[in-house]
Amino acid sequence: MPRRPLFLLKIVLVLSFFVSLLSGCGEFGEVTMKETYPLESVNKDGSQTSYIYRAANKTVPEVARELAEQKKPRQISKEDAEHMFLVYSNEWIHVQKDERNPDDTLIEVDSEEYVKQNYSPSFLEGYLVASLIGNMFDSLGRHGDYRGYSSRDVYQPAKQYEAPTAKDKKAIPPLTVERSGSIFKRGQDNSGSSKKVGDNGNVFGKSSSGKIVKEKDGKSGFDSIFSPSKSKKPKTRVGTGKIFKRGRR
Known part of the structure; x- marks a missing residue:
């Protein structure tokens, strides 16, 4: 290949290398991330269904907020560190602190029929409006004294x-929510200072210490990036008054 096209190709590759380094140090804004809560327990009896999910290392208000942002409820109880309720048209979500593992939050997704047949109305009245509870429970009907999975014993x-x-895990997949997060600048250590690209900002050639340094022969250094040894000057031979470069005709 002629030397000039090869030289131009190396310039393009080096510029691409610069662009990748600079873009790697960029800072992105808010991004959407998915978080999955695994299914932990199941309670099924006809139309009465209750599914328990675990949110590790999250508080009750934090989880309730994420669920409400994912799907707006008809009614949500006031913020509470122990119990919160999100009421939808055909299901109730009871977000509760795990009494056995206080660092975690339990998400109980109950069908409306399950709430009617198992929950204590007086317990629910402490979190939701009385009119909603009155419409849910018949004063003469049967109901239980259940107060959530965390106090099931x-x-x-x-x-x-x-x-x-x-079969349950296949039919009832884990509960997934989307939330916002940030991607921070790459190349920062724990002290917050940015790491330099090479020593003194130079990007040509490598020294034995692992730092990237510039060649000291006054050349541009393009050949040293792509070849394990320094580029060699083309050899010449002496004829009768003429100098011919090797590799050319």
Whole structure:
């Protein structure tokens, strides 16, 4: 290949290298990330269904806020560190602190029929408006004293929870929400200072210490990036008064 096109190709590659370095140090804004809460327990009896999910290392208000942003409820209870309710047209979500593991939050997704047949109306009145509870429960009907999965050993539901089977996990996938987050600048250490590209900002050639330094022979350094050894000057031979460069005709 002629030397000039090869030289231009190397320039393009080096410029591409610069662009990748600079873009890697850029800072992006808000991005959307998915977070999945695994299915932990299942309670099914006809139209009465209750599914328990775990949000590790999250508070009750934090999880309730994420769920409400994902799907706006008809009614949401006031912010509380122990229990919060999100009421939808055909299901209720009870967000509750895990009493056995206080760092985690439990998400209980109940069908409306499950709430009617198991929950204590007096317990719900402490979090939701009385008119909603009155419409939900018939004063002469049967209801339980259940107060959520976190206190199931004391206030038991009509039917006990069971670990989800492989069939359950396939039919009822994990609860997934989308939330916003930030991507920070690359190349920063824990002290917050930006890492330099090479020593003194130079990007040509490598020294034995691993730092990237500029060649000291006064050349541009393009050949040293792509070849393990320094580029060699073309050899010549002496004829009768003429100098011929090798590799050319």
